[in-house]
Amino acid sequence: MLKRPESAYATRRRALQFSLATAAVITAAGPSRAATWAPANLRIIVPFPAGRVTDVVARVLAESLRAAHGTNVVVDNRPGANATIGLEMLRRSAPDGATLLVGGLGSHGLPPAMVRNYPYDVNTDFTALAIMAEFVNAMVVSPAVTAANVQEFIAYARANPGKLNYVYTSTGASNQMTAELFKLQLGLDIVGVPLGQVGNSLVMLQRNDVQVAFENLPTVKGAIAGGNLRALAVTSPYRTPQLPEIPTLIEAGVPDFSVTSWIGIYGPPAMDPALLTGIEAELRRIAATDAAKQLLTTSGFEPTFKGHAEFAPFQRAEVERWKRVAREARIDTGM
Structure with a gap:
């Protein structure tokens, strides 16, 4: 020892x-x-x-x-x-x-x-x-977001630049970097909102303070299962057995998007x-x-x-x- x-x-x-x-x-x-x-x-x-x-x-x-x-x-x-x-x-x-x-x-x-x-x-x-x-990271949205899939979300974001927010833990965190990669690849204007020391990303999403997040699946899996958040996609190049019904972003029409x-x-x-x-x-x-x-x-x-x-x-x-x-x-x- x-x-x-x-x-x-x-x-x-x-x-x-x-x-x-x-x-x-x-x-x-x-x-x-x-x-x-x-x-x-x-x-x-x-x-x-x-x-x-x-x-x-x-x-x-x-x-x-x-x-x-x-x-x-x-x-x-x-x-x-x-x-x-x-x-x-x-x-x-x-x-x-x-x-x-x-x-x-x-x-x-x-x-x-x-x-x-x-x-x-x-x-x-x-x-x-x-x-x-x-x-895997999951692209999750607030219950108030009406987009039924990734392409509808992208269309809404393009029609409403600067009106959607995403939440991230801290500068340089994986959930911020994944969101920024998503924005860059698609040319979207979505505003990042830092969580802060006392914030809770799940609560912020459920209250519609922010509309989207790219969170580690273990963090949001319970909220997805409970119907408090909706997962539009996962960021891996493969579907996860933990959410087999949720498509990858690649399947959802975002070419070559892969983050784990x-x-x-x-x-x-x-x-x-x-x-x-x-x-x-x-x-x-x-x-x-x-x-x-x-x-x-x-x-x-x-x-x-x-x-x-x-x-x-x-x-x-x-x-x-x-x-x-x-x-x-x-x-x-x-x-």
Whole structure:
């Protein structure tokens, strides 16, 4: 076990102790065949607060490695500074497979596209090992919006420039960037409204303070099921089994529109290629288990897998895409 002073970590560890149900689900997968990479001790850095969606993937890894190999795992949440506190810890770690990081669009995709003088080249300062999950964004509208589908919404927006509002969490957040990409691609004038510290996007939509949002599906799935919001489309290139009746934006007539919030596993820079291959193989094994798929799905994720050869160029393209959107939409974090 990687030891840390109890006074500094007690609260964090208590917040991240795995529930008996989670442990039972993962342990049910049983021991697996031997893998090239089977660490005795592992620290998993999560550059976000405890309780975020990234913790689910960290738990999948931790419980799977414990069940298969008896690995002692510490999940270490290090939030702050646009995720750079956790990223710096990873960058300074030895490239020996004993320290990994769970990140994604919110740590390696949007910040380098948005933040002035961003301190890292995420393509070279870290090793992109694999994408293990993603979650879909849903285009949801207020009950007061009469458009029955995406094309009717687009037609209304074009006929009423500046009269529709969308809500977003904060400058540079994925729900803002997705909305701006939608606007840019279609040439629409829809006004962004920041949520603020005490706002609630679901309430704002239900009251018709704003008319549309591009929210992570886990955030709005309950409101959709309860009839409080309507989903016109999902932003992924595929229909989600969680809302199989809802079309993709591509199906709805918005060509090539594809946005997902992806969750990836990273290592320090300059990892040995043989070690990288071994870690990727073990991550692939974990991702293929029914137990991991079940836990990810029940948490609102779409289980997926992209290995290093696919992940690295995908991330590079994501950063460039969001840089373009930020530039053309004139989005500035001010940092």
